[in-house]
Amino acid sequence: MKQSVAILGATGSIGQSTLKILTEHADDYQVYALTGQHRMAELVDLCVQFQPKVVGIPTGQFNQFKTIASEKKLSPLPEIVFDESGLVAIASHPDVDIVMAAIVGAAGLLPTLSAVKSGKRVLLANKEALVMSGDLMLSEAKKTGALLLPVDSEHNAIFQCLPESYFSHRHENKQPQLGVSQILLTASGGPFLNLDQTQLEHVTPAQACKHPNWSMGQKISVDSATLMNKGLELIEACHLFSISEHFVTVVIHPQSIIHSMVQYIDGSTLAQMGNPDMCTPIAHALAWPERISTSVQALNLFDVQKLDFYPPDHEKFPALNLAREAMRVGGTAPTILNASNEIAVQAFLDGRIKFTQITDLVEQMLLQVASHIADSIETVLQVDRQVRECAMQWVEKHGVAV
Ligand code: NAD
Ligand code: MG
Numbered sequence: 001m002k003q004s005v006a007i008l009g010a011t012g013s014i015g016q017s018t019l020k021i022l023t024e025h026a027d028d029y030q031v032y033a034l035t036g037q038h039r040m041a042e043l044v045d046l047c048v049q050f051q052p053k054v055v056g057i058p059t060g061q062f063n064q065f066k067t068i069a070s071e072k073k074l075s076p077l078p079e080i081v082f083d084e085s086g087l088v089a090i091a092s093h094p095d096v097d098i099v100m101a102a103i104v105g106a107a108g109l110l111p112t113l114s115a116v117k118s119g120k121r122v123l124l125a126n127k128e129a130l131v132m133s134g135d136l137m138l139s140e141a142k143k144t145g146a147l148l149l150p151v152d153s154e155h156n157a158i159f160q161c162l163p164e165s166y167f168s169h170r171h172e173n174k175q176p177q178l179g180v181s182q183i184l185l186t187a188s189g190g191p192f193l194n195l196d197q198t199q200l201e202h203v204t205p206a207q208a209c210k211h212p213n214w215s216m217g218q219k220i221s222v223d224s225a226t227l228m229n230k231g232l233e234l235i236e237a238c239h240l241f242s243i244s245e246h247f248v249t250v251v252i253h254p255q256s257i258i259h260s261m262v263q264y265i266d267g268s269t270l271a272q273m274g275n276p277d278m279c280t281p282i283a284h285a286l287a288w289p290e291r292i293s294t295s296v297q298a299l300n301l302f303d304v305q306k307l308d309f310y311p312p313d314h315e316k317f318p319a320l321n322l323a324r325e326a327m328r329v330g331g332t333a334p335t336i337l338n339a340s341n342e343i344a345v346q347a348f349l350d351g352r353i354k355f356t357q358i359t360d361l362v363e364q365m366l367l368q369v370a371s372h373i374a375d376s377i378e379t380v381l382q383v384d385r386q387v388r389e390c391a392m393q394w395v396e397k398h399g400v401a402v
Contacts, residue, residue, distance in 0.1 A: 004032040006090050007224035008056070008111050009102035011036035011043050013217045013220045014125040015150065017278045018100050019046065025292055033090045035103075047078060052232055054079045054093070056086045086232065087111035092118035100151075101126040104219050105342050106384055113137060113377065119144035123285040125151040127236045128342070129389075132335045132380050136241045148240070149285040152328045153238055154233055157259035157272035164289070176247050182239055184261035184269070186253040187312065188213050190225040193254060195368065197316055203355045205348060213276045215257040218295075222345045225310065226358050231323025232341075235334050238327055250320060252310040254270040257299065274299055318359045322366060332383040339384045340365035343391035352399035359395050 005022060009015045015036075022029045035056030036043040046064065047055060055078045057065055062080070069077060070320070081089055084107070091099050091114040100123045101108055108126035113133060115122045117140050124130060130137055141148045148401035150156045159167060163178050181320055192200060207223040216224070223229035230250055232369050251261075256276040263269045274280050279294040286292065306386050314321050319341075326333040344358040351359065369387055374380050 001031045002028060003097045004095055005029050005098045005100065006033040006035075006054075006093070006096045006115075007100045007102065007109065008035050008087055008091065009032035009100075009104065009126070010046055012038045012102055012104065013215065014102035014278060014282070015100070018102065018123075019050065019281055020125060021057050021283050021286065021292075021294060022050075024295065028292075028396050029098075032096050032355070034094070035087055035090065036105075037103075037221065040064045041068050045073055046059060046070050048072055051076075052078050053095075054081060054090055056081050056090050059083055070154040084110055088114040091115035091120070095132050096120060100282075101129065102151075104189065104217055106130070106132060106339065109133060109377075109381075113140065116140045116148065119146045121147045121149065123149050123151050123282065126284075128154055128338050130239055130364075131232050132384065133340050134235075134334065134374065136374060136380070138239060138242075149288060150240055151278070151281050151285050152236060153276070153278065153281045154260040156235060156284055158183055158185075158237065158241060158262055160272045160284065161260070161262035161270040166241070166315050176243055179264045179266065180243075180262055181247075182263040182264045183241065183243060183248045183284045184263065185230065185233060185237060185248055185250050186256070186258055187227065187230040187250055188224065188256045189252045189254050189310075189312075190227065190229075191285060192225050193252070197356075200316065201354055205351070208355060211366050212254070214278070217341070217346055218349060219245070222348060222358070223341070226319045226355070227317040227321065228319035228341050228345075228359070228362070230312075231319045231326075232338065234275060234320070235327045235337075245324050250312050252312055254308055254310075255304065255306070257304055257307055267348050270291055279340075318363065322359060322362055326366060326371075327389075329371055331371045331373045335374065335380050335383045336369050336371060336387050337362060338367050339387035340391045343359065343388055343395065347395045347399055351402055352395055357398065361391060361398075364394060365391055 019253045031050040031052045033054040034052045059082045098121045101112040102125040105128050114127040162358040198224040209221040258271045261271040283294045328336040340362045346360040347353045
């Protein structure tokens with residue numbers, strides 16, 4: 001029987017790659033629901049192609065969706081659900097087997113959590129949701145038996161390099177188990193790896209969004225340029241693999257051929273390699289423990305020839321240490337980091353602050369907002385709102401008006 005898939009964030013980069021794989025494996029998977037926040041014309045096109053039973057959109061987009069759907073003769077019309085509550089309902093619907101969590105940012109938290117609470121197979125791209133909710137999400141997964149599978153290429157690589165039992169019996173004590181001694185989290189270094197500090201002051205959003213190896217949404221592209229993406233991924237790895245932050249080492253690897261590594265106490269280092277294309281980790285998470293084909297070209301090592309590795313430059317890219325510190329502090333500190341970063345990235349994209357002010361703002365929020373125990377999702381959401389307000393005031397004060 002076909003597995004039924006809901007794609008939260010279908011119009012985005014990960015959403016599109018997921019749909020590409022589903023098209024190639026139409027005998028095994030069917031699309032139950034698609035959601036999108038903007039780009040209604042593209043969403044209608046996807047509905048025409050995939051015929052989902054349900055579509056999730058913001059209330060404010062309803063008229064536009066309806067008009068375009070009638071122009072493009074979308075028939076039958078899918079059921080339309082609205083806003084966050086609609087996404088939460090999709091993620092927990094009994095007819096859904098697999099949820100692709102590919103919304104960007106904190107907006108994905110409640111829908112992703114809803115999928116976890118309903119015991120789904122959850123393909124986790126939306127790293128911000130896990131950074132914010134951490135142990136709360138993992139304990140829900142433990143309770144319901146939800147399978148939380150990493151789509152982020154690094155975490156998927158680590159998952160592939162760990163013994164299977166490591167993941168299925170996650171330990172509570174935040175130490176590496178089963179002979180694992182270290183996780184090596186690779187980072188491309190982003191588009192500004194070789195710029196100096198003064199050049200970084202003047203980079204533009206267009207330059208920041210032009211990643212050398214990956215084609216991604218704007219927010220994660222900027223995060224890759226500041227290395228905050230790697231900071232968020234460090235926190236993501238600690239939660240997913242139940243490991244303390246000092247067991248995770250970040251390695252700059254500009255070719256993005258090795259997607260991360262796991263070291264063992266016997267001196268072994270296991271790496272997962274491949275051409276940089278998100279279809280590989282998505283297909284892996286979709287079919288695990290089986291393997292399904294993708295159109296990604298197999299690696300030709302004679303073409304690759306050379307793999308470089310460097311330590312990160314923490315002076316130039318302070319984001320990594322800010323994230324490490326937030327993980328060390330724990331509680332709501334990662335939520336403060338994430339919320340302030342989301343506001344800062346948007347302010348940078350809007351031309352209101354300089355690139356180097358993104359991490360200035362995050363650092364200030366970590367200093368100004370007290371972190372406390374993340375005892376419930378309500379607490380996390382309340383801190384998220386509070387930090388966004390403070391961060392917007394910071395932008396008003398230190399950024400330019402547009
Ligand atoms: P994107 O910007 O291309 O797509 C984001 C999707 O989320 C879109 O469908 C958009 O409509 C939807 N969305 C945006 N704001 C929303 C809101 N407020 N409510 C509901 N839906 C909303 O982003 P992306 O590059 O596909 O990344 C998605 C997630 O996957 C991010 O968390 C990112 O960090 C993670 N990720 C992406 C890649 C990649 O290669 N693109 C790799 C690893 C992890
Ligand atoms: Mg990644």
